[in-house]
Amino acid sequence: EFLTEYFDDMTTMATNIFLKGYQWPFDAQRVTDHQSSLIDMAVHQETVVRGRRVWMDFLSNPIGAEGWDDFQIDQLGAEALEYLQKTGAMQDLPIDRLAHMNQPAIDIYAENNIDLRAEPLEIALCAQHMNGGFAVDKWWRSGIARTFVIGEMAGTHGVKRPGGSALNAGQVGAMRAADHIANAGSSRTPDAEQPAVRRGLAAAGSRLKRMLANGAADVTPAEAMVEIRDRMMRYGAHLRSRPGASGALKAAKEQYARLLHKGLKVSAPRQLAAAVQALQQCLTHVGVLKAICAMFDRGAGSRGSHCILDDSGLEMHPALINPATGRPYQFKEENQSLRNEILQLTYNPAAPDLFDVDIVEPRAVPDRDIAFEVAWAEFREGMIYEL
Template structure:
């Protein structure tokens, strides 16, 4: 349901048999019935405030979770450094150019915040360099000045200390000296003839397209620093499916791509190819082989669809009636679940907070009927946030249950608690 008109019931069997799908274009609402559903909705980009998913990529796993589709490995996601204004992963040469990392406080005070946490400027700069191809946050690379300590410190500056963080390509980091880099970093920059100048000079020397990419989005790295954060980038878990990419709990539902929970803990590249390209092909073959004959009866779906439409209409009407009242608005409602995911479902999973966060998440879902919208133009966001808030409750429940079962740090997240082993004083 994408707009605010009354539901339109469409019988998929009226479509010619040589068609394999439906493209719906219009400003109204539609209820579609099909003998099989290929559920390729992408990752849950709308769950986090700090997200590098493309703008508009919200995900829709909550729609399937609401109707009871089994899931697997919701605890496993991938996080990494990314720019915030224009969303883009700052991996590769953006790090190998060794920019200056600075944070700025509410009063404008600037600090090169990495410095106290590394044994020397050379160790700091070598870790930043390695961040180029050790991009996703990895708990195994935090200790002893590893590259993921950079992510941890960026996270700490932003979410704990409330400061903004930037990569500055205009000046070298304090104490910069190429002789103090580790062999891997120094030899790489030597081969690229990129030892001299500023980080901007090195970046332009090694990868001029990387410079132009930001220029094309209104950001000149030669003139301004780049605001960054540790952002959600990929969900390795998702809906549970069999070898034909059919849901293990709902027949004829085929989750393909990132929404399929087959990317395991560290997401090897082949898993992504399997989930999308191979998975879609196998789903198509299963549909042709098992469900080619249309056998969906009107009695199977018209009454449930009508009841669902009436329920959604009541939600919409109720939210509109609350407009201009003191009820919680959409922006505050969204910010609440996104901040909770950033705080407890990101790279740090605090043991003491996990269960409370899961309970608070479900309480927020139950409060959905109390929120308001000020205009019919907000209806699509209203319905989107319903499945997003349910999804975030499911994710936090999975995280809390994992921790309570003595699950520890792995993948792209640290489980932090008083009984654990210290990674770093940060």
């Protein structure tokens, strides 16, 4: 029960344990003043800094420090208590409250051989997606003709957008893409015999054959992915610094150059998909690290799922010690002026860091005050797909 190091009483600790599930992403603006993301940092301290493992036990209520009151559900803070009361989740134990609100969650773990009614669940602080993605228009069309990007791959979620809202919007995007394809897309598929198509297929086939025949490679796709993930977890996750990001970008470019030059160790055709994925993931993480470095250049502070470490910034908590400095973690506050900017990357193999960076303004919300009959005609006649 290490959380007692970070909270002063049972009500505050238990309320934030609940809010941690309710406010699920790590949030830089919820770290100070004993808020829910302080729990994320406490777990980080236990696992990464102290080298321990952490479990969440659904079979017992929170246990406090010596001298604290025992857990009582009706003593939770107003936001947590009101939510539980409205959902009728006032059962005695966490597992029973979870079963009442979301039995499928318990079932999913059971399908993966984790019985929450018999054993605790191991947890860790993982890197959140950055809510970026491929640029799309209002029909979720990408910059490549006839190619749509939907779900979390589309850059439509927003840095601070609530998770449920973002996921619902992703589903709406898929519907809009399908609507556009069905009503405004070409029914003609590319002719596989066209010279350009044949050249593309031949080039792709040659690359795959070279992977299979490559005897110089000494790194497997899985090993390459371990390096990529470790680098992103250390330098592109919830704690970031300018020196760390710059060094990580340099190392990422070097890894990508090695993989292009020496290839990946592939011993069977079934491993080709993993090799292609590893190569693309490597290039992608170069781009993400380039974006992080560009954010530093723009004077960005902590926002969304990451904290920018800064020795002159806000202190997270006296018990959260940064092993690099021996002092409590400090982080830079958000630069709110950057809320009016989108950082856009374009792949450019000739660029020093393989990507060009542009700062663009968000599209304004349209103000089309038109009569119903006009709007209805635009819909009936299919003109909406060109607006």
